[in-house]
Amino acid sequence: MCRYRGWVDAVTFGALALGVLLLVVFVWSSSASRRRWDNPLGAPALLEGFRWTFGRWDASTECSARLVDVTTIAPRVIGMLGGMSWESSAQYYRLANELVRERRGGLHSARVVLASVDFADVEALQVAGRWDEAARLLAEAAKGLEAAGAEMLLICTNTMHKVADQVQASVKIPLLHLGDATAQAVTRAGLGTVGLLGTAFTMEQDFYRDRLTSHGLWVLIPPPQDRAEVHRIIYDELCLGVVREESRQAYRDAIVRLVRAGAEGIILGCTEIELLISDADSPVPVFPTTRLHVEAAVNASLNPSAST
Numbered sequence: 001m002c003r004y005r006g007w008v009d010a011v012t013f014g015a016l017a018l019g020v021l022l023l024v025v026f027v028w029s030s031s032a033s034r035r036r037w038d039n040p041l042g043a044p045a046l047l048e049g050f051r052w053t054f055g056r057w058d059a060s061t062e063c064s065a066r067l068v069d070v071t072t073i074a075p076r077v078i079g080m081l082g083g084m085s086w087e088s089s090a091q092y093y094r095l096a097n098e099l100v101r102e103r104r105g106g107l108h109s110a111r112v113v114l115a116s117v118d119f120a121d122v123e124a125l126q127v128a129g130r131w132d133e134a135a136r137l138l139a140e141a142a143k144g145l146e147a148a149g150a151e152m153l154l155i156c157t158n159t160m161h162k163v164a165d166q167v168q169a170s171v172k173i174p175l176l177h178l179g180d181a182t183a184q185a186v187t188r189a190g191l192g193t194v195g196l197l198g199t200a201f202t203m204e205q206d207f208y209r210d211r212l213t214s215h216g217l218w219v220l221i222p223p224p225q226d227r228a229e230v231h232r233i234i235y236d237e238l239c240l241g242v243v244r245e246e247s248r249q250a251y252r253d254a255i256v257r258l259v260r261a262g263a264e265g266i267i268l269g270c271t272e273i274e275l276l277i278s279d280a281d282s283p284v285p286v287f288p289t290t291r292l293h294v295e296a297a298v299n300a301s302l303n304p305s306a307s308t
Contacts, residue, residue: 075100075111075301079150079173081141083116084157085239088271088290092156095294103302111301113148115141119239126159126201135163139170146171154178154297158269158289159199162207179211181296182267182289186217189285191265193218195258197251197277198269200231208269220263226254238272248276255282 078096082089096110117137125134138160142153153168153175155161161178168175186194194212196219202208203221212219222230233247251273255266259282266282268274271290279286 073304076151076304077111077113077149078297078301079142079145079148079153080112080114080156081117081138081145081154081167082114082156083119084122084160085119085272086116087239087241087275089114089116089156091271091274091290092154092294095291096298099295099298100302103298110298113145113150115145117141122160123235131163132166134160135166138163138167142167142171146173152176152297152300154293156290156293157271158208159201161211162201162205164207176293176296176300177211178289178293179208180215181292182269182287183212183215183217184296185287185292186212186265186267187215189265189287191285192216193220193262193264194287195220195222195255195261195263195266196269197222197230197254197258197266197273199234200227202269203227203230212267219267220258220261222254222258226257230254233276234270234272238270238275241275243276248281251277252281255284259284 080089080092080096082092093110093112093114096112100108100110122134122137125131125137138155145153151173153171153173155164155167155175155178158178164175164177194217196203196209196212198208204227209219209221221227229250233250236242237244237247255277258266263284265285265287267287268277268289271293274288274290277286278288
């Protein structure tokens with residue numbers, strides 16, 4: 001009986017000693033360097049010891065334990081407030097990832113959190129002129145993005161920038177205004193007079209045009225018949241993923257009339273218009289607001305030290 005108890009005590013002591021040794025190795029390896037191994041155990045020295053002790057290391061383990069340099073500053077997380085419509089929000093997400101891959105290479109992708117609201121609810125509030133309610137809806141979604149880790153905010157639609165100030169007031173993270181990104185691109189191109197295509201809200205109300213003119217631009221809008229057709233095509237076709245050649249021609253005709261009125265460039269001031277119109281459809285430069293907005297966001301994400 002005594003021998004049995006002694007054997008049990010010896011095994012217990014050995015197990016405790018091994019546990020303490022593993023803990024010491026883990027703590028030492030975690031604090032001894034500013035680099036880490038990307039593996040679920042988080043014990044680089046121990047893994048390396050196993051590698052040399054057992055003399056074999058298969059490819060999958062090598063991949064899971066590859067070295068990651070934590071001295072590199074992680075890109076900031078982009079918060080996308082989308083769903084208005086989801087057709088253009090999908091373009092936001094795709095463009096963000098394509099741009100990050102182009103700039104960082106390899107398997108890099110954008111750090112994004114996305115909140116997608118029900119556009120039917122938003123559109124009903126737009127038509128009814130209940131903009132304060134729409135602002136509260138988007139503000140709550142923006143708070144959710146901030147809570148999820150977003151470090152900057154995009155409203156993925158031109159029209160809903162009508163409530164941009166209310167949304168910004170609801171969160172502490174910066175909102176990257178689509179109008180600013182667009183106006184800066186026009187200014188960089190050396191242009192001063194632009195034609196604006198978008199929803200009737202965007203073309204006819206002051207909130208968007210005033211943002212553009214604050215950058216020193218002169219903004220032209222189409223005549224009433226063209227505005228009505230541009231608006232109809234957005235809601236009845238593009239927001240539903242429908243692209244028609246006759247609608248493309250209607251936009252081309254509206255663009256030509258704006259150019260004749262003096263437009264040096266055309267702002268595609270609805271994020272869905274890029275599904276229909278490109279540079280090839282205009283005799284003057286076009287400014288695709290979805291791409292410009294995403295480019296500004298990716299620049300801010302990949303340059304965390306830069307102000308947004």
